[in-house]
Amino acid sequence: MTPAILADLQHRHAEPHRAWHNWARISAMLGMAEEVSHALADRPAFILAVMFHTAVFDRGVPDCAAQSIALLQRHLGRAMPPHMLARAEALIQAVLRQEPPDTEDPGLRADAALLLDLDNAPLGESAERYADYEAAIRHEFAHLPEERYRMGRIAALQMLLWRSRLYLTDRFYLDREKRARRNIEAMLDRLHGD
Incomplete structure (x- = not known):
């Protein structure tokens, strides 16, 4: 991830209407993710999902998750393998729905469960x-x-x-x-x- 993308994410998470969904929360989630990184099936996708899942956030906007996914695609769509981006997107959708995805992939389900637990920590x-x-x-x-x-x-x-x-x-x-x-x-x- 480039310094410019990281700066954009930090800027977005510093918006004045955010009291909880801010960069301090992302940092805390990343810290908790580091503690359980050995249990992750796809660590890079998981980290992307943590960093982007509330990149676009406003309680008055109903499609923030879709906009966050679109931002992820704009920032990293050419730089990351498609399967990694697809997994990150599935994890972001899991947070939105507050349930693991309906998939045959046990690693994706396990990563989603862990992300949901971090979100609800x-x-x-x-x-x-x-x-x-x-x-x-x-x-x-x-x-x-x-x-x-x-x-x-x-x-x-x-x-x-x-x-x-x-x-x-x-x-x-x-x-x-x-x-x-x-x-x-x-x-x-x-x-x-x-």
């Missing part, structure tokens, strides 16, 4: 860090009135609790699942109490 942080995450998410939805945001957030968090597992990989499940559920339940109590 903040749910299982300490209560204080989780509160910071929730505050940042609220900032990114600043365009919504409080009541509308509250109802939408309650629905989103409740849907998470209905999942049989928040984390798809055993590593994250064992380390974060219980704490994540406690964090979400506590936030739901607060939202219902407001």
Whole structure:
């Protein structure tokens, strides 16, 4: 990746409407990815997906993932092998849908599960860090009135609790699942109490 592309990504992630989906988050995800790099089927595609999955981000724009993929293609379409770009695109789509792709490729499914767990890692942080995450998410939805945001957030968090597992990989499940559920339940109590 060239310095110009990296600078463009950092510039995009510094947009003022981003409180959570910023470069600090990308850096944290890259750090976590490094810890589990031995488990990745396609490390370069995985790293590209981390770096580009929120390259275009605005809560008011419905097709940000498609625009992020288009940006990936514009920046790296001629420089990277087509199969690597296709895997990165599939991983970005998995984050958008919040589920691994329907594929016969076990490596792609495993990488997608790990990327989803990295994306959802903040749910299982300490209560204080989780509160910071929730505050940042609220900032990114600043365009919504409080009541509308509250109802939408309650629905989103409740849907998470209905999942049989928040984390798809055993590593994250064992380390974060219980704490994540406690964090979400506590936030739901607060939202219902407001």
